[in-house]
Amino acid sequence: xxxxxxxxVSHSGSAGGAEKCLLDLISRLDTKKFNIFVNIPYxxxxxxxxxxxxxxxxxxxxxxxxxxxxxxxxVSAFKFFSTLRARIWALEEKIERLNIDIVYSxxxxxxxxxxxxxxxxxxxxxxxxENVGPNTALRAFLPLPLIRAILRKTRTSYIATSAAVxxxxxxxxxxxxxxxxxxxxxxxxxKNQHLYQELNLDQSVAIITIIGTIMPAKxxxxxxxxxxxxxxxxxxxxxxxxVGDGEENYIDQLKQLIDTHDRSEHFSFLGQRPDIPNILNAxxxxxxxxxxxxxxxxxxxxxxxxxxxVATRCGGxxxxxxxxxxxxxxxxxxPTALSAKIKHLIDHPKLADxxxxxxxxxxxxxxxxxxxxxxxxxLITAAHSGSVKND
Numbered sequence: 001x002x003x004x005x006x007x008x009v010s011h012s013g014s015a016g017g018a019e020k021c022l023l024d025l026i027s028r029l030d031t032k033k034f035n036i037f038v039n040i041p042y043x044x045x046x047x048x049x050x051x052x053x054x055x056x057x058x059x060x061x062x063x064x065x066x067x068x069x070x071x072x073x074x075v076s077a078f079k080f081f082s083t084l085r086a087r088i089w090a091l092e093e094k095i096e097r098l099n100i101d102i103v104y105s106x107x108x109x110x111x112x113x114x115x116x117x118x119x120x121x122x123x124x125x126x127x128x129x130e131n132v133g134p135n136t137a138l139r140a141f142l143p144l145p146l147i148r149a150i151l152r153k154t155r156t157s158y159i160a161t162s163a164a165v166x167x168x169x170x171x172x173x174x175x176x177x178x179x180x181x182x183x184x185x186x187x188x189x190x191k192n193q194h195l196y197q198e199l200n201l202d203q204s205v206a207i208i209t210i211i212g213t214i215m216p217a218k219x220x221x222x223x224x225x226x227x228x229x230x231x232x233x234x235x236x237x238x239x240x241x242x243v244g245d246g247e248e249n250y251i252d253q254l255k256q257l258i259d260t261h262d263r264s265e266h267f268s269f270l271g272q273r274p275d276i277p278n279i280l281n282a283x284x285x286x287x288x289x290x291x292x293x294x295x296x297x298x299x300x301x302x303x304x305x306x307x308x309x310v311a312t313r314c315g316g317x318x319x320x321x322x323x324x325x326x327x328x329x330x331x332x333x334x335p336t337a338l339s340a341k342i343k344h345l346i347d348h349p350k351l352a353d354x355x356x357x358x359x360x361x362x363x364x365x366x367x368x369x370x371x372x373x374x375x376x377x378x379l380i381t382a383a384h385s386g387s388v389k390n391d
Contacts, residue, residue: 003032003033003034003035004033004034004035004101004102004380004381004384005034005035005037005098005099005100005101005102006034006035006036006037006100006101006102006103006104006380007037007038007039007091007094007095007098007100007102007103007104007113008022008026008036008037008038008039008104008106009039009062009091009103009104009105009106009110009112009113010022010038010039010040010041010046010106010107011041011062011064011105011106011107011109011110012041012044012046012107013040013041013042013043013044013045013046013047013059014044014045014046015044015045015046015049015272016213017129017295017297017298018106018107018127018129018130019045019046019106020297021106021129021161021180021297022106022127023046023049023050023053023055024181024183024369024372025372025373025376026038026055027053027055028369028373029373029376029377030377033377033381034377034380036055037056037057037058037094037098037100038050038055038056038057038058039057039058039059039060039062039091039094039113040057040058040059040060041059041060041061041062041063042059042061043059045272047059058094060087060090060091060094061083061087061090062087062091062110062112062113063079063080063083063084063087063110063112064076064080064107064109064110065080065109065110065111065140065141065142066108066109066130066132066138066139066140066141066147067080067109067138067139067140067141073139076141077141080141084112084115087112088112088115088116088119091103091112091113091116092116092119092120095116095117095120095122096120100120100122101122101123101384102122102123102124102125102380102383102384103116103117103122103123103124103125104124104125104127104380105124105125105126105127106127106129107127107128107129107130108126108128108129108130108132108169109130109138111150113126114126114154114156115154117154117156118154123157123383123384123386124154124156124157124383125156125157125158125159125379125380125383126151126154126156126157126158126159127159127161128158128159128160128161128165128166128169128175128294129161129165129294129295130165130294131164131165131168131169131292131293131294131315131316132144132147132168132169147169148169151169157176157379157382157383158175158176159175159176159177159178159376159379160175160176160177160178160294161177161178161179161180161294161295161316162177162179162294162295162315162316162319163177163319164294164315164316164318164319165294165295165315165316168315176379178372178375178376178379179295179300179319179320179366179367179372180295180297180300180367180372181300181367181368181369181370181371181372181373182297182300182301182304182363182367182368182369183369184304184360184363184364184368184369186277187277187280187301187304187305188277188304188305189281189305189306189356189360190277190281190305191281192278192281192282193282194275194278194282195207195241195278195279195282195283196282199239199241199268201239204237205237205238205239206237206238206239206284206285206346207238207239207240207241207282207283207284208227208238208239208240208241208283208284208285208287208342209240209241209242209243209279209280209283209285209286209287210223210240210241210242210243210286210287210288210289211243211244211276211279211286211298212243212244212288212290212298213244213245213246214242214244214245214246214247214250214251214254214269215246215247215250216250216291217290217291217292218244218289218290218291219288219289219290219291219312219332219333220242220246220250220254220289221253221254221257222289222332222333222334222335222338223240223242223287223289223335223338224240224254224257224258224267225257225335226287226289226335226336226338226339226342227240227263227266227267227339228257228258228261228263229335229336229339230339230342230343231261231263231266232261233343238266238346239266239267239268240266240267240268241267241268241270241279241283242254242267242268242269242270243270243271243272243273243276243279244271244272245271245272251269255269276298276301277301277305280301280302280305280307281305281307283302283307284307284345284346284352285307285308285309285310285342285345285346285352286298286299286302286307286308286309286310287309287310287311287338287342288309288310288311288312288314288317289311289312289332289338290312290314290332291312291314291332291333292314292315293314293315293316293317294315294316295316295319295320296311296314296316296317296320299311299316299317299320299321299327300320300363300367302359303320303321303326303327303356303359303360303362303363304359304360304363304364304367305360306356306357306359306360307356307359308327308328308345308352308355308356308359309321309327309328309359310327310328310330310338310341310342310345311327311328311329311330312329312330312331312332312333313329313330313331313332314332317329320367321359322362324355325355325358326355326358326359326362327355327359328341328344328345328355
């Protein structure tokens with residue numbers, strides 16, 4: 001049987017959710033069916049992870065047409081368009097030289113793979129992880145209706161991580177929703193005291209955790225405000241853990257807010273961490289306070305460890321959580337609602353335990369890594385054979 005040659009195009013070399021999903025997928029694809037080639041735009045945590053996993057890749061610059069607000073908009077736009085031709089030629093050379101059968105772009109923020117595949121008459125899969133319109137952290141060079149029009153013109157099969165992404169980006173197209181998966185052997189309920197020892201906390205303290213890039217769109221300030229409300233109500237046996245890297249100015253603002261209330265001993269900023277399963281196992285509750293999520297990978301990871309999740313209704317979590325059964329959903333931007341739900345779970349430990357157990361079973365039933373990889377393999381094979389087409 002001839003193998004299918006697949007060129008995966010990563011939009012980033014960092015360690016965000018979409019990049020981790022790509023690593024999870026590629027490391028589990030059936031190498032008897034697929035020859036795997038990976039294009040990464042620059043060295044970083046992603047290349048380090050690929051090195052550790054023994055996955056080969058090449059570094060070739062691509063750029064994003066939907067970029068972070070922290071970047072200068074006009075400077076980013078000029079750089080994108082001025083280098084576009086060279087970037088596309090570089091991908092086209094790889095498609096021809098490696099006899100690529102499928103180009104697989106891992107983020108809507110990068111259009112380079114779609115253009116190169118279109119020009120080379122090569123089938124293209126676009127894995128859409130992001131909500132663009134409601135996501136204040138992202139800014140597109142083009143208006144959303146024009147982005148949709150461009151998406152319709154590309155020779156592409158679409159995968160969306162959730163119904164929210166499908167409805168917002170590619171309405172009326174043959175988009176297939178494939179939720180992200182999680183390895184329930186890695187993310188499993190285990191007693192773990194390492195974080196308590198690291199932070200020098202008593203076992204009676206409940207750790208409330210938030211994980212993600214530290215930026216306004218992730219609602220970290222809402223989480224901090226909710227924490228301060230809880231501490232003001234004399235819930236002193238709580239500790240709030242923030243995991244992730246982010247903008248220095250924003251982190252400084254959060255720390256200043258905490259210091260103003262003289263509560264710094266109740267907060268820990270841990271930075272980027274490789275031991276997320278251990279952190280989740282030491283946590284009592286995971287919080288997702290985002291204003292927009294295409295999916296929310298960390299929600300599924302926390303549920304897999306049987307931890308209750310309090311998440312905002314921001315797109316992705318609603319497709320994962322059944323409210324009051326497998327987690328708790330709240331409005332965006334409401335620290336009072338968040339603090340109330342956290343307090344409710346702390347005051348009712350049996351309920352917290354039940355929601356945690358329900359959540360893990362829900363992940364096993366609907367978000368297993370094996371099911372995710374099998375589905376993607378089938379879609380790659382179908383795209384190669386031409387049996388998946390857009391309307």
